[in-house]
Amino acid sequence: MQSKSRKITVIPGDGIGPEVIAAALKVVEATGVKVVADVQQAGAEVFRKGVASGVPPETIASIEETKVVLKGPLETPIGHGNKSANVTLRTLFETYGNLRPVRELPGVTTPFTGRKLDIVIVRENVEDLYTGIEYMQTPGVAQALKIITRLGCEKIVELAFEFAMAAGRERVHCATKANIMKLTEGMMQHTFEEIAPRYPQIEAKHILIDNCAHQLAMRPEQFDVIVTTNMNGDILSDLTSGLTGGLGFAPSANIGSEVAIFEAVHGSAPDIAGRNIANPTAIILSAAMMLRHIGEGTAANDIEQAVLVTLESGTRSADMAGTAEPSSTTEFTDTIIANLGRESSTSAARDFHAVRIAPMREEVSVVTASTRRVTGVDVFIESDLQPAALGESLGELVAATTLTLQNIGNRGNIVFPVTEQTVSLVDQYRCRFLARNRHADISDPEILSLLTRVGNMHRWMHIEKLQQFDGEDAFSRSRK
Ligand code: NAP
Numbered sequence: 001m002q003s004k005s006r007k008i009t010v011i012p013g014d015g016i017g018p019e020v021i022a023a024a025l026k027v028v029e030a031t032g033v034k035v036v037a038d039v040q041q042a043g044a045e046v047f048r049k050g051v052a053s054g055v056p057p058e059t060i061a062s063i064e065e066t067k068v069v070l071k072g073p074l075e076t077p078i079g080h081g082n083k084s085a086n087v088t089l090r091t092l093f094e095t096y097g098n099l100r101p102v103r104e105l106p107g108v109t110t111p112f113t114g115r116k117l118d119i120v121i122v123r124e125n126v127e128d129l130y131t132g133i134e135y136m137q138t139p140g141v142a143q144a145l146k147i148i149t150r151l152g153c154e155k156i157v158e159l160a161f162e163f164a165m166a167a168g169r170e171r172v173h174c175a176t177k178a179n180i181m182k183l184t185e186g187m188m189q190h191t192f193e194e195i196a197p198r199y200p201q202i203e204a205k206h207i208l209i210d211n212c213a214h215q216l217a218m219r220p221e222q223f224d225v226i227v228t229t230n231m232n233g234d235i236l237s238d239l240t241s242g243l244t245g246g247l248g249f250a251p252s253a254n255i256g257s258e259v260a261i262f263e264a265v266h267g268s269a270p271d272i273a274g275r276n277i278a279n280p281t282a283i284i285l286s287a288a289m290m291l292r293h294i295g296e297g298t299a300a301n302d303i304e305q306a307v308l309v310t311l312e313s314g315t316r317s318a319d320m321a322g323t324a325e326p327s328s329t330t331e332f333t334d335t336i337i338a339n340l341g342r343e344s345s346t347s348a349a350r351d352f353h354a355v356r357i358a359p360m361r362e363e364v365s366v367v368t369a370s371t372r373r374v375t376g377v378d379v380f381i382e383s384d385l386q387p388a389a390l391g392e393s394l395g396e397l398v399a400a401t402t403l404t405l406q407n408i409g410n411r412g413n414i415v416f417p418v419t420e421q422t423v424s425l426v427d428q429y430r431c432r433f434l435a436r437n438r439h440a441d442i443s444d445p446e447i448l449s450l451l452t453r454v455g456n457m458h459r460w461m462h463i464e465k466l467q468q469f470d471g472e473d474a475f476s477r478s479r480k
Contacts, residue, residue, distance in 0.1 A: 005034035006294055009062040009069045014043045015268025016278035017072025023280035023333040024070060024287040027306075030337040031299035033291060038062045042085045043074035054085030055092070063093060069261040070290055072283070073268040083132070090125055094360070095254035095261050096152065097159040098123040099289070100237040106312040106346045108245035108320060115221045119240050120169070122160040122225060123233025124188075125254060127152040130230045137461050138382040141428040148184040148229065151365040153191035155358055159255060160227035161199040166355040171203040171224040172196070175212040175232055183476060185209075188229050213239065241265055248279035248319045251286035253293065257360035262290040272318075276328045279317035281307060284336060292352055301349035306336045308344035369469035374442045376406065376434040376466035377450065378475075382459045384427050390458075391416035394431055397453045402446055406432045409478045432466070432478070 010025065012018040028035055040059035047054045054076060063069055074085040089095070103118040104110075133145040157174070164172050174192035176185040189206050196204035207215070209232045215222065216236070220243055228236060241250035247266035254261040264282030272278055284307060292300040315335045318326040327335065343349070383390055387408055394405045408416035409430040413423045433450060435442050447463070454460050467474040 005036050006068075007036045007038055007066045008290070008294075009059070009066045010037040010039045011042050011059065011069060011071040011074070012039065013072025013268065014045075014075040015073060015270045015273040017043075017074075017268055019274070019276065019329050020264065020278050020280040020283040021070065021072045023329055024283045026333055027284050027303055027336055027340075028287050028291065028299070030340055031291070031296075031302055033296045033299045037070075038066060042071075042089070044077050046085070047077050047080035052080075053083065053088045054080070055088050060092065063089075063259055067259050068290060068294060069259065070283075070287055071261055071263040073264065073266060075268050075270075087130070087132075089261060090254055093256050093259035093261070094126060095256035095259060096124065096126050096155050097253075097255040098125040098233065098237070099163060099253045099255060100233075100240070100250065100265060101289075102240045102244040102250060103347075105245055105249055106308060106344075107314065107316070108249060108311065110243060110245055112220060112243050117220050117240075117244055119220065119223045119243075120163065120167070120225045121233055121237040121240055122156060122163060122227040123237055124152055124156040124228070124230045125233075126230070128184075128230030130234075135462075137380060138427050141426055143462075146181070146184050148187050149365070150187060150191065150367050151361075153188045154195065157188075157192050157195045157227055158358055159355070160225055161195065161202060162356045164202050164225045165199065166353040168351055169202070169224045171205065172199075173212065173223060173226045174204070174206050175209045175226055175228040175236065176206065177209050177232070178206075179208060183474070185229060192227065209236070212236065216240065216243065237265070245320070247282065248317065249281050249285070251282050251284075251289055253286070253289045255293075255355075255357060257357060260290070260293050262286040262293070276330060277318040277326070278329050279319045280329050280333055281317070284333070293355075295354065297352050300352070302340050303336070305344050305349055306339040306342065308347055309339040309342045310335045312345060313339070371468075371470055373468045374465050375438075375468055375473075376432060376442060377403075377447050378464045378466060379431045379433065379451065379454055379460050380462040380464075381429045381431055381454065382427050382461055383429055387415035387425070387429070388418050390429060390431075391418075393457060394454070397457060398433065398450065401450070401453075402436050402440070403433045403442070403450055404436050406434045407478060408432070412478065414478045430478070434466070 012021045040062045042055045042059050046056055076084045099122055101120040104116055127147050129144050129146050131147045135143045137143050160172050176189045178186040178189040250265035252265050264286055288300040288303040315327050316324050317332045391408055407414050410425050
């Protein structure tokens with residue numbers, strides 16, 4: 001029985017995008033699934049027409065209606081837009097989970113061939129350093145805010161476990177740098193450890209991100225699903241693509257509560273655009289992920305099996321042909337279509353269930369603390385003074401107040417009270433003030449009065465309250 005037709009938004013994109021998207025749509029059509037493509041624009045040409053985001057309102061309206069996007073790579077031309085169209089799409093529709101599966105493919109020879117790699121990176125896609133909140137604190141000191149939220153951690157960890165359950169996976173690793181960034185990366189680790197017991201069928205392990213990279217190079221076959229924060233995931237997922245044959249074979253899904261965007265990992269490869277030689281495998285496998293997402297699991301399996309059969313038969317696109325005669329993009333695509341219905345001799349089709357995706361929460365997400373205090377304040381000051389001179393000046397400024405100067409840091413190291421340590425100093429100092437009476441809270445008027453005093457003598461550019469939640473310090477300690 002033919003399924004009901006399903007409308008999707010298709011963005012051909014830039015460079016090789018239109019060629020590989022056409023290939024993917026042809027394969028989808030050949031499966032018999034009735035997909036109606038609402039073709040919309042985004043990327044380089046849209047930027048050039050003056051749309052600052054690279055995504056025009058018609059495209060946004062289409063996505064709001066269809067909720068499912070098959071997308072080619074998008075370029076941000078130099079001098080246009082302060083944010084890429086990809087980031088705009090990801091943030092506009094809060095596609096918080098980036099799923100990047102890789103697996104050993106027949107005939108795609110790598111140093112790991114024979115080790116049956118089959119790894120999925122589940123990358124948090126909207127938080128972390130990628131919120132793009134940056135400041136020049138002095139002309140020579142830049143700062144980026146790494147925003148990690150309990151909500152974001154819960155959503156991505158749940159997605160990783162739900163995906164593992166749906167895909168019959170056995171193990172989820174959570175990769176973080178919680179040993180150094182105890183509050184941000186630590187929040188991901190703690191959330192993972194809290195949520196993991198809800199999925200007793202799945203083995204759950206925390207691993208430090210640097211060790212994870214090392215282990216991926218040494219014994220990648222130990223990994224199944226890896227969940228991680230945005231920047232770690234960005235790097236690890238390119239690494240895992242490399243382990244299994246490179247960009248031409250790496251599909252991805254950007255999953256949100258309401259919208260999902262499916263795309264190849266590769267970019268627009270302008271050097272080979274328009275020559276009918278691009279490898280369409282990555283976007284065809286992305287289209288298979290899309291079909292699974294819209295409930296067409298049989299067609300998804302058919303496509304994945306046909307890709308495997310095509311590679312097993314020795315058909316090669318130009319990027320992997322070596323000395324053999326390469327197939328063009330269209331020939332390669334037609335071979336996949338001809339192989340629909342055949343079963344791979346190397347890998348059986350997977351038994352997948354629908355992934356349960358958390359609904360969008362309308363309310364503001366709040367984590368409450370039963371007790372909270374403000375015990376001090378860090379004031380960031382731009383100064384070319386030596387630490388001893390700055391410390392003396394600040395000490396005098398607060399001598400007759402309810403606050404004391406506890407210490408001064410420079411590039412994360414305590415430099416006042418003066419230590420034996422030799423560090424290269426810059427003109428940005430973090431100056432930590434605490435309540436003289438350690439049991440008292442600091443009020444806003446005390447902080448404002450402090451800033452007025454400091455501002456009369458020095459240039460301050462930023463402050464941060466030192467808080468305690470439930471009796472625990474909610475800030476990092478400085479390095480001695
Ligand atoms: P890229 O487009 O992925 O291309 C890098 C190289 O990889 C190409 O020159 C080509 O190598 C090879 N390649 C990539 N995809 C291939 C395919 N399907 N078939 C065969 N070979 C393929 O990376 P880039 O050059 O860094 O980026 C180009 C543009 O794409 C930039 O504007 C970037 O911002 C954008 N981009 C967009 C996305 C996205 O929309 N999600 C992602 C990444 C980059 P050979 O030289 O060997 O032919």
